[in-house]
Amino acid sequence: MRIPGALLTLMLCSMALAAPAPVVRNRAPFPPNAFYMLPLGAVKPEGWLKRQLQIQAAGLSGHIDEFWPSLTPDSGWLGGTGESWERGPYYMDGLVPLAFLLDDARLKAKAGKWVRWTLENQRADGAIGPEKNKDWWPIMVMLKVLTEYQEATGDARVVPLMEKYFAHQLASLEKQPLDKWAIYRWPDEALSVAWLYNRTGDRRLLDLARLLSKQGYNWRAQFEDFQFRGKAQKGETALKTHVVNNAMALKTSAIWWLFSRDAADRRAALGQLEVMDRFHLLPNGVHAGDEHYAGRSPSQGTELCAVVEGMFSVEHMIAILGDAALGDRLEKMAFNPLPGACSGDMWSHQYDQQPNQVLCTLAKRDWTTNGDESNLFGLEPNYGCCTANFHQGWPKFAASLWMATAGDGLAAMAYAPSRVAARVAGGVDVELVEQTEYPFRDNIGITVNPSATAKFPIDLRVPGWATEARIALNGKAVAGVRAGTFHRIERRWMKGDRIELVFPMKVRVSRWHQDSAAIDRGPLVYSLRIGEDWRKLRDKAPAADWEIYPSTPWNYALDIDMANPEASVEVVEKPVGDTPFSSQGAPVELRVKGRRLEKWTLVNNSAGPLPPSPVASPAPLETLTLIPYGSAKLRVTAFPWLAR
Numbered sequence: 001m002r003i004p005g006a007l008l009t010l011m012l013c014s015m016a017l018a019a020p021a022p023v024v025r026n027r028a029p030f031p032p033n034a035f036y037m038l039p040l041g042a043v044k045p046e047g048w049l050k051r052q053l054q055i056q057a058a059g060l061s062g063h064i065d066e067f068w069p070s071l072t073p074d075s076g077w078l079g080g081t082g083e084s085w086e087r088g089p090y091y092m093d094g095l096v097p098l099a100f101l102l103d104d105a106r107l108k109a110k111a112g113k114w115v116r117w118t119l120e121n122q123r124a125d126g127a128i129g130p131e132k133n134k135d136w137w138p139i140m141v142m143l144k145v146l147t148e149y150q151e152a153t154g155d156a157r158v159v160p161l162m163e164k165y166f167a168h169q170l171a172s173l174e175k176q177p178l179d180k181w182a183i184y185r186w187p188d189e190a191l192s193v194a195w196l197y198n199r200t201g202d203r204r205l206l207d208l209a210r211l212l213s214k215q216g217y218n219w220r221a222q223f224e225d226f227q228f229r230g231k232a233q234k235g236e237t238a239l240k241t242h243v244v245n246n247a248m249a250l251k252t253s254a255i256w257w258l259f260s261r262d263a264a265d266r267r268a269a270l271g272q273l274e275v276m277d278r279f280h281l282l283p284n285g286v287h288a289g290d291e292h293y294a295g296r297s298p299s300q301g302t303e304l305c306a307v308v309e310g311m312f313s314v315e316h317m318i319a320i321l322g323d324a325a326l327g328d329r330l331e332k333m334a335f336n337p338l339p340g341a342c343s344g345d346m347w348s349h350q351y352d353q354q355p356n357q358v359l360c361t362l363a364k365r366d367w368t369t370n371g372d373e374s375n376l377f378g379l380e381p382n383y384g385c386c387t388a389n390f391h392q393g394w395p396k397f398a399a400s401l402w403m404a405t406a407g408d409g410l411a412a413m414a415y416a417p418s419r420v421a422a423r424v425a426g427g428v429d430v431e432l433v434e435q436t437e438y439p440f441r442d443n444i445g446i447t448v449n450p451s452a453t454a455k456f457p458i459d460l461r462v463p464g465w466a467t468e469a470r471i472a473l474n475g476k477a478v479a480g481v482r483a484g485t486f487h488r489i490e491r492r493w494m495k496g497d498r499i500e501l502v503f504p505m506k507v508r509v510s511r512w513h514q515d516s517a518a519i520d521r522g523p524l525v526y527s528l529r530i531g532e533d534w535r536k537l538r539d540k541a542p543a544a545d546w547e548i549y550p551s552t553p554w555n556y557a558l559d560i561d562m563a564n565p566e567a568s569v570e571v572v573e574k575p576v577g578d579t580p581f582s583s584q585g586a587p588v589e590l591r592v593k594g595r596r597l598e599k600w601t602l603v604n605n606s607a608g609p610l611p612p613s614p615v616a617s618p619a620p621l622e623t624l625t626l627i628p629y630g631s632a633k634l635r636v637t638a639f640p641w642l643a644r
């Protein structure tokens with residue numbers, strides 16, 4: 001049979017579209033990663049996660065460029081004379097993955113317009129971006145955007161544009177060295193340099209990376225002799241104590257290890273995280289910084305940019321280093337502080353969120369440096385960086401749920417409803433369908449659909465807290481499952497093979513500032529549900545700034561058996577509805593007992609210093625309801641607890 005040429009072209013095109021884009025692995029001299037990111041678009045959200053991305057698309061992310069002056073058509077990144085620094089690239093860094101993960105034509109058209117301007121306006125010397133921008137830093141963000149766009153679209157202009165830009169930068173850096181933010185954020189560019197090197201093998205890129213490292217800040221040295229062991233004091237704050245810089249810097253030594261091949265760099269990556277945890281970790285899973293190092297009091301805050309940048313750092317750390325505990329960390333950040341700083345409809349967000357957040361108002365608080373707007377839910381409370389930058393959080397998390405294994409299989413890094421299409425086992429296309437309401441439920445089902453029977457590994461992360469984890473394959477229990485590891489199943493997979501995971505979620509207590517207690521169950525941390533009275537402070541149609549006043553008391557101490565918290569907590573499951581990250585839509589409630597603690601009061605408009613536990617109270621015993629941190633916009637997360 002003769003097939004007409006046009007039809008043949010059409011058939012080949014549709015076949016080409018159906019085949020997953022290849023995974024690009026590390027090229028020598030880089031050592032191999034533990035795992036590799038799949039090209040953007042390989043993982044698609046399903047179930048509640050897809051709804052969450054749709055909420056985001058229907059909220060600020062899908063509309064902010066229609067009315068926010070920093071992103072209106074006057075932007076320098078669209079050829080205008082307006083904002084020409086970081087905001088356009090920040091927005092694209094979230095909008096591009098959001099558009100392609102949802103396969104949303106409207107958002108793809110928006111994102112395409114911005115990216116095309118950069119692609120079509122490279123200057124003769126290789127420079128990119130608005131002419132009036134003289135700062136290397138915002139271009140570092142745009143480079144990330146370009147790599148995402150290339151993966152999602154296969155646009156053939158991206159690689160040559162980046163080659164020419166990097167050659168220009170290599171030739172210019174001696175005369176125009178890294179400055180200000182770029183000095184501290186150079187590892188983000190190193191990531192894009194590595195991305196391009198893996199595709200072209202041009203060794204001048206290795207020279208460029210060495211120059212960036214030489215001109216850039218030495219984060220490893222800061223953490224090998226760490227001086228900032230509490231809340232930064234006046235006169236101490238600098239770009240090296242800035243929480244967003246620190247969140248971005250978490251990945252420094254992992255990335256730099258690819259270039260240096262020095263085992264000490266590899267070790268330093270986890271060492272840096274440990275140091276940050278020891279002095280600045282909060283019970284919601286992020287480091288305190290409002291917006292400089294802020295210590296461990298749960299009334300201090302964390303800037304939203306630090307949450308999304310911290311997630312991005314951890315996504316790359318887990319790919320390079322392969323430590324299962326980093327997956328626990330990623331889930332904790334994605335499921336708690338990310339939704340915790342955004343309203344349920346994602347039309348407003350906070351600059352600083354607090355684990356103990358009992359009043360969100362325009363008022364003075366004990367931030368290290370931030371202003372009086374910082375914990376409002378609004379359009380651009382305090383400063384507009386988070387307004388431009390928070391969009392990357394959910395989409396990049398969704399895109400990182402699955403990665404490729406070094407052995408040409410697939411690995412589950414974090415869990416949420418999704419499907420992934422990838423090429424495995426040297427050329428077999430496979431789709432995995434993950435059905436679950438995790439993290440609100442403890443069971444996950446994965447159906448494996450290879451295009452042909454093929455042998456390849458599937459690595460399943462078993463969370464560190466899942467000490468009674470069970471895995472079954474086609475109904476038969478799998479042996480040797482251990483918490484805190486990747487469990488590998490390597491076999492000849494057939495269409496319809498089914499993996500069932502159960503991660504029993506026991507109630508756990510962790511100890512924090514002043515010996516306070518936080519309640520975790522699975523990857524979720526639970527907070528006191530406080531009645532929320534939302535009052536519109538300013539109309540910024542179609543957005544608004546909101547204050548939230550508590551309509552119920554918050555100053556409780558828990559009456560729990562610290563050694564056996566399961567005995568003190570009743571778990572009530574509710575349907576996982578359309579807005580799980582809202583107080584009324586919380587899909588899980590925990591019932592616990594507690595007593596009011598009259599001496600624990602507001603101080604400077606935040607929950608006052610935590611009374612050291614154990615505490616005593618003559619108040620009557622009450623039943624309290626805890627809900628997921630991300631659902632509670634007012635909340636107490638670090639509780640005093642009663643002597644028994």
Ligand SMILES: [Zn+2]
Nearest residue numbers: 303305385386
């Ligand atoms: Zn910010």
